[in-house]
Amino acid sequence: MKFPDRPSPSLPLLAGAVVLVGLLAAGLARFRAPGNPLAQTPGQPAKPHTAQSPGSDPAGSTAPQDELRGTLFLAIGIHTTQGLTSAMLEEQKRQSTALVRAFRQLHPGVTVSVAVYREDQLDRELGARHAAGFGPDLMLVNGSTAHNLERLGLARPRRFPNPVTRQLTPSVLRRAQLPDGSLVGMPVFQQPQLACFNRRRLPSSPSDLAGLLRASGQDVEVGLALTPGELFWTAGSLGAAPAIQRAAEGQRLSSGDHRAILGWLRWLQAANLQERVNYFPDDEALIRGMVAGRLDWIPCRSASLSRLRHSLGDQLGVASLPGGPGGEPTPINRLRMLAFGVDSSPAQRRLADALARFSINPLIQRELTVSTQEVLPVNRYVPAPVASSAVLAALVAAQRQGEVSNRIAHELPASDSRFPQLLRELVRLVFGETTPEQATDALIALMRPSP
DSSP: OOOOOOOOOOOOHHHHHHHHHHHOSSOBOOOSSTTOOOOOBOOOOOOOSSSOOGGGOTTOOOSOGGGOOEEEEEEEEEOOSSOOOHHHHHHHHHHHHHHHHHHHHHOTTEEEEEEEEEGGGHHHHHHHHHHTTOOOSEEEEEHHHHHHHHHTTSSBOBOOOHHHHTTBOHHHHHHHBOTTSOBSSEEEEEEOEEEEEETTTOSSOOSBHHHHHHHHTTTOOEEEEOSHHHHTHHHHHTTOHHHHHHHHTTOOOOHHHHHHHHHHHHHHHHHTTSTTEEEESSHHHHHHHHHTTSOSEEEEEGGGHHHHHHHHGGGEEEEOOOBBTTBSOOOOOEEEEEEEOSSOOHHHHHHHHHHHHHHTOHHHHHHHHHHHSSOEEOBTTOOOOGGGOHHHHHHHHHHHHHGGGHHHHHHSOTTOTTHHHHHHHHHHHHTTSSOHHHHHHHHHHHHSOOO
């Protein structure tokens, strides 16, 4: 089987940012550095109606309304291995507009200037801006990216008082904390990985991998993304996740660990022999296949649900990923954070701090969860209303399953230089260029931490 054709060339950053920024309700100011990809859209702030007043904000924003003024520069990282598209920008708009709009309702003297970047290129982009002293004040990025930016000196850790950090769920707090207790960024929301399917072709999602393969034998087109982070959920279903975790931690592997990884890789190779199971370069290719009607079942990120709803309507089904003989799936769920820039003036640091605290306000967290049906809150006091939404129930189930994957995600973040090599080994495996036995040895050697 072949990869599908490459997508059309990526949009220029200027055009992409205009799409996003033009849809923000806030008035946006132009970025400081020359040649930046932004547009300016004046607008009048609406009267507050969703956010709490500063005095009642449990996240700690207690400054009087007229004291916060100025421009805040926000960089948004989009996770993609290929080009930015208008659909990706739309997804980010939905998840950032509500937060920015509500913050400006409370603080109309603040404008937020937004730039959008590919997340895998963010370290180079920000490094160039930092060298010129023009780095952003905040960066909305994946948790692993925030940690990488902090290691590179492009993000500054931030300490918050206990009343703030106590609001975060313990698992989220662990992912954001550094050994000294400071936060690499303020968690904002979570994006679980789950199963999306077309109800016209499949009444319900299979509960296990065997059922998924049976469905593919009944004319159901199944798509899988051949990237380590998107494919790792199958390792849990096939019992290989603990062995992979031990390998990533540098522990000595037993013969049982080798057998578990070998069994997982055999399944991945055998799945490619099924007529209607196809591997694709990344999750974006899966979404496009589903929208075009070429695929009936895919693993998907919750961030893409609005796009799928737009094309499939009520026929879109959402469920947990299939388990298997090894147990439950182990999705790697994304945690989106606001990381703090290193080039901010004292006044801009104050604005960045205020927006970060505001982002975990219980009312804002609930609004993001309920209005988008795409993200889950990080505030422990904001439970998702699963009784009234089957989609949110599936997201919560995926979130619980992903707790097992948090450790491996920490050991092998998306920015890790080993990922291109891991991807190459997986590609060689599924297309039969190497045997599962050879791939097992290669993956174990790659996953071991450097001495």
